[in-house]
Amino acid sequence: MPPACRPGTAAVAAAVVAVAVALALRGYHRTVVAPAPDAPDAPLLGPRVRAWYRGVLTPFEDLLVAWHVSADHLTYAQLVVSVLAGGAFAAGWIFVAGWLTILAGTLDILDGGVARRSASAGPRGALIDSVVDRWAEFATFLGLGAFFRASWLLLPVALAAFASLMVSYTRARAEGLGIPMTAGRAQRPERYVLLGFGAWVSDLVAHLACPVVGHATHVVLGTAVLLLAALSTWTALGRTLSAARTLANGGLR
Amino acid sequence: MTAPGGIARPTGFLLLVLGLGLRLDSSWQGAAWLLILAGGAVAAAGLWTLGRAGLDAEPFVPRRAGE
Numbered sequence A: 001m002p003p004a005c006r007p008g009t010a011a012v013a014a015a016v017v018a019v020a021v022a023l024a025l026r027g028y029h030r031t032v033v034a035p036a037p038d039a040p041d042a043p044l045l046g047p048r049v050r051a052w053y054r055g056v057l058t059p060f061e062d063l064l065v066a067w068h069v070s071a072d073h074l075t076y077a078q079l080v081v082s083v084l085a086g087g088a089f090a091a092g093w094i095f096v097a098g099w100l101t102i103l104a105g106t107l108d109i110l111d112g113g114v115a116r117r118s119a120s121a122g123p124r125g126a127l128i129d130s131v132v133d134r135w136a137e138f139a140t141f142l143g144l145g146a147f148f149r150a151s152w153l154l155l156p157v158a159l160a161a162f163a164s165l166m167v168s169y170t171r172a173r174a175e176g177l178g179i180p181m182t183a184g185r186a187q188r189p190e191r192y193v194l195l196g197f198g199a200w201v202s203d204l205v206a207h208l209a210c211p212v213v214g215h216a217t218h219v220v221l222g223t224a225v226l227l228l229a230a231l232s233t234w235t236a237l238g239r240t241l242s243a244a245r246t247l248a249n250g251g252l253r
Numbered sequence B: 001m002t003a004p005g006g007i008a009r010p011t012g013f014l015l016l017v018l019g020l021g022l023r024l025d026s027s028w029q030g031a032a033w034l035l036i037l038a039g040g041a042v043a044a045a046g047l048w049t050l051g052r053a054g055l056d057a058e059p060f061v062p063r064r065a066g067e
Helices: A009-028 A047-068 A071-092 A092-119 A123-147 A155-175 A188-213 A217-246 B008-025 B029-053
Strands: none
Touching: A009 A047, A009 A188, A009 B008, A047 A092, A071 A092, A071 A123, A092 A123, A092 A188, A092 B008, A123 A155, A123 A188, A155 A217, A188 A217, A188 B008, B008 B029
């Protein structure tokens, strides 16, 4: 049985997150990346944010390579963590679910980094990584659906799950036809961030507002799900149109 | 090069936040307090290392991360 309102703990958690964000901004401003042209369908998280986070993870990659942890182990760990995230969503442990979602996204980045550093990157690993990613996303969305099972938000959760799979499927199909496909506003890192931080903020707001409202409400998580569904659908459709246009212009190899 | 305390800070933050999450939503209050104390100690050690090196020392992350 989940405990009642905890506004004090929520305030402490908000302060901890604020300190971490301040330190992250410090690192972000000191991260230098090569200038890239602005594209209308570039990912929402730009190259500087991605470079900053890879920088945060660099010492962890060193450690994992030194400990002989393989990229496959990290890929499977990501699946386990995603299943746990789904379970946490289903149980109503929203803050923990957000934490697990962000950890799963981090493991998804780490497995590629470790594969490159240990020179073990190859088609087999790429296949397992892609397939496990889809199962992992499905597991998380399944738990999210269980949390919203009595709400109309179940439909946007289903749409977000389907559209997220379509974003990846469209890319795979297009690349199978020889069309490079890396653009798109809401790719996997964006989805992890939106869902993970959305869950964090939602639970903090729920606990902070609980004494006033009288019960926990997850309006923020619902909004994050709506955004996720809209952005993923937009990205999947955009990729489909882009690939179709390229093929119509004779882009097939 | 990574900033001083480059592993301790993120690790401590992750443990601390997980502990706070368990404290907020679960009935696992013992595990929550354990994680809060452990995470707080590790994060404080990381921040202490960074503070001793000076705010103008190496950044939180490598300057040319990802390049």
